[in-house]
Amino acid sequence: xxxxxKIAGGDFAKAGNVASSVKKILRxxxxxxxxxxxxxxxxxxxxxxxxxxxxxxIIEVDIDEEKIQIKITDxxxxxxxxxxxxxxxxxxxxxxxxxxxxxxxxxxSNMKRNSDSMKISSIPGEGTIVELTTYIKPDAR
Amino acid sequence: MTVKExxxxxxxxxxxxxxxxxxxxxxxxxxxxxxxxLTLEKENMVLITGLANLQAIxxxxxxxxxxxxxxxxxxxxEEIISLAKENNMILIESPHSLFYISGELYKAGIKSIY
Numbered sequence: 283x284x285x286x287x288k289i290a291g292g293d294f295a296k297a298g299n300v301a302s303s304v305k306k307i308l309r310x311x312x313x314x315x316x317x318x319x320x321x322x323x324x325x326x327x328x329x330x331x332x333x334x335x336x337x338x339x340i341i342e343v344d345i346d347e348e349k350i351q352i353k354i355t356d357x358x359x360x361x362x363x364x365x366x367x368x369x370x371x372x373x374x375x376x377x378x379x380x381x382x383x384x385x386x387x388x389x390x391s392n393m394k395r396n397s398d399s400m401k402i403s404s405i406p407g408e409g410t411i412v413e414l415t416t417y418i419k420p421d422a423r
Numbered sequence: 424m425t426v427k428e429x430x431x432x433x434x435x436x437x438x439x440x441x442x443x444x445x446x447x448x449x450x451x452x453x454x455x456x457x458x459x460x461l462t463l464e465k466e467n468m469v470l471i472t473g474l475a476n477l478q479a480i481x482x483x484x485x486x487x488x489x490x491x492x493x494x495x496x497x498x499x500x501e502e503i504i505s506l507a508k509e510n511n512m513i514l515i516e517s518p519h520s521l522f523y524i525s526g527e528l529y530k531a532g533i534k535s536i537y
Contacts, residue, residue, distance in 0.1 A: 295502075298481030305485070319487060323461050326485045330478075383457035383474045383482065392461055 283307075283346075289332045289339040291358065294382055297333040300341050301326035311345070313418055321350055321416050324396040327389045328354045328412055334379040335359065336409065349398075352414040360406040368394070368402075424448055424533060426490050426513050429469065432531055433492065433524045438499055439507045439514035446489060446513065451533045453525045457482040465536050471524050475499055480506045489513060494521040 285307075287300045301322045308318040325341070332339035336358030344351045361367045368390050375385025394400045397414040404410040427444040430437055437444060450468035454460055460470060460482050469490040472479055475497035483491055490513040493499060499516060507514050517524055529535065 295477060297478065298485070301485055302481065315487075319485070322485045326481065327458070327461065382476060382478045383455060384478070386456050386458050388456075388458035388462070392458060395462070 283344070285343045287341045287343075289329060289336075289341060289356075291333060291335070291337040291339070291356075294333055294378075297330050297382075298326055300329050300343075304343055307345070308350075317416065317418055320396040321352075321414075324393040324400075324414050324416070325352055327392045327396075328352070328414070330382075330384050331389050331412075332356045332358075334375055334382075334384060348419070349415055349417045352397075354412045354414075355409065356411075357409045360408055360410050361402070361404040362406045364402050364404060424531065426469075426515070428531075429490075429492075429528065429533070430515055432527050433515070433517040433519055435492065435515040435517040437513060437515050439504050440511055441513070443489070443511065443513050448490060449534055450536050451525065451528050452536050453521050460486060460488075463536055468536065469528075469533070471521055471528075473497060473521055475503065477503055477506060479503075480510065480512065483512060484510045490515070492517055492524060494519060494524055 305322045336356035339356035342353045366372055370391045371387040373385050373387035379385035397416045399415045401413040426446050448469045450465050453471040455472055455474045457478055466487050470483055470488050471492045473494050475493050492515045496518045
């Protein structure tokens, strides 16, 4: 099962719409409650990151019997130092993002904690790709 | 403790999904930082916040939080209420501060998460 969603940078009113629709699908598929929660939290943080930092983005979700793969590709400023960006507390968020309740430098680490594997690649000035994989049955990790 | 009892303790007014006010709550977390809320693993909890925007509702949706208390009489817009309704979420407005609400609920036996 595959889905593709476009996201507009700066559109805070819609941030979370993709995570919300994925949550409904996972619930319909009877995916374990704890696994669903991890996936949608990681996805929601990723979605907020695109809205907060990029000009536009695409989220691709691929669900099979054993795992859920999420690929978030954005066009934006990119991340010059990924290691630094992963540090809890490091943030380049604008005051507007902070007013939304984010921008404390916790997003990427929340995404990592809530997925079984996370890969980030980025070209400064072009954009960032984040790939998340989470196994549906926790013992399959 | 039920949501109805909590509403009484904090002089609250339920503005969404009052029919669910017999829902029981064991824990509370007070924060305006949604990323912090998204780290919580507990359920059966109420979120106390001063952040009156759509992201508070979305965060509660992702975290399976079914009740939010908005402190200090924040103006809760129609868009927020309608998203909460979609998610069967109880919204409570209280005139009191985050500190007062937290203190009263703690005193009444609601547990802290950390």
